[in-house]
Amino acid sequence: MKTINLQVFFIALVIMFFIGLNAVAQVGIGTTNPNTSSILDITSSNKGFLPPRMDTTARDAITTPATGLLIYNIDTNKLNYHNGTSWQVVENGTGSYVDLTTNQSNIAGNKTFTGTITPQGRLMVPMGELSYFNISAPSLSLGAGTTGASGNDGMTKVNPASGVNFLNDSFDSNFTNSTSGTPTQAVTNSKLTYRGTTTRLFHIALSFSFTPGANADIFVFGVAKNGNVQDKSKIIIKSGSNTDNQSSAMHVALWLAKDEYIEFYVGKVGGAGSIFVKSFNFFAMGM
Incomplete structure (x- = not known):
């Protein structure tokens, strides 16, 4: 009888323990x-x-x-x-360090590196380039010319019919083309269209050579964004003889969002005229 009572007591004690554990959780x-x-x-x-x-x-x-x-x-x-x-x-996980020893398809958020980073492969940044060279380039008519006012102001897009080559990484040269071009290809529309999904600040470098249509012509050169010439990019050059070749360069920083594009423009100050653009290298690199 005593053994049974002890067993009952022990079972009751275990039940009470688990009931209490469940209640406290x-x-x-x-x-x-x-x-x-x-x-x-x-x-x-x-x-x-x-x-x-x-x-x-x-x-x-x-x-x-x-x-x-x-x-x-x-x-x-x-x-x-x-x-x-x-x-x-x-x-x-978000908020901890990035493991750079394995392939990472998408690293989100801001990361601060305090040491020295030595890439073993390519450092992937968006870049695009248009290049052109033709010592016998045809004349480009500049219409009514520019007055020196802001914006497009009678300026004309530099757009050779052939001979322009395109180097691409996150750009393409045709606004209606939704995919990036092959690494190097000929184009017929001299514009660089950014296809990346992240809005970036781009360093744009433009070097060119030309021959004026007449002696001592004065030209304004500039970079257009989405068809609008940016005043801060403009440079003014007074040419020499119409038998001489001249060259110059410009640099400008512009923000570009997806599908925004840049172009090369030129205008003649003081009335109609022409120019022979014999070469240019139009380069954009995102930061």
């Missing part, structure tokens, strides 16, 4: 006062938490891993967690 290890926001509070001043350790093969053999499941991968010496679809490395 908290467990403390190393503390009698677990944090109210936790289901499990492990407290220690000289020991750490040791999760299950396994290699990649054993990790991948886990059947239907739960979202949030955590293990330590002894092949990579990294914590891994399951996001409900695949295993991820804890260090690659």
Whole structure:
């Protein structure tokens, strides 16, 4: 009879323990006062938490891993967690460091590097280039000419019918073309259209050579964005003899968003005229 009473007492004690545990819904290890926001509070001043350790093969053999499941991968010496679809490395999460030892398809957010970065391959930045050279270039008619006012002001786009080559990385040369061009190709529309998805500040460099249609002609050269010549890009050149070749260059910084484009323009001051543009190199690099 006494044995039965002890068994009943023990069973009642276990039931009361689990009822109390379920009511509190908290467990403390190393503390009698677990944090109210936790289901499990492990407290220690000289020991750490040791999760299950396994290699990649054993990790991948886990059947239907739960979202949030955590293990330590002894092949990579990294914590891994399951996001409900695949295993991820804890260090690659938002707000932590970027692992540059593996391929990264998309690194979001601002990253600050305090050391020296030495690329082993290409440093991928958007770039585009139009180049042209023709010592026997045809005459370009400049219409009514420019007065020196702001904007387009009678200026004409430099757009040779042939002979312009295009070098591309995140650009194309035809506004109606939705894909980037091949690395080098001939074009018939001398514009650089940015196809990247991120708005960037571009350094634009333009060098060119020309022969004036008449002696001592004065020309204004400039870069147009979306068909509008940018005043800050303009330079004024007084030419010499119409039998001489002259050259010059300009630099300007412009913001470009997706599908925005830049072009090379020229105008003659003081009335109609012409010019022979014999070469140009039109280059844009994003920063």
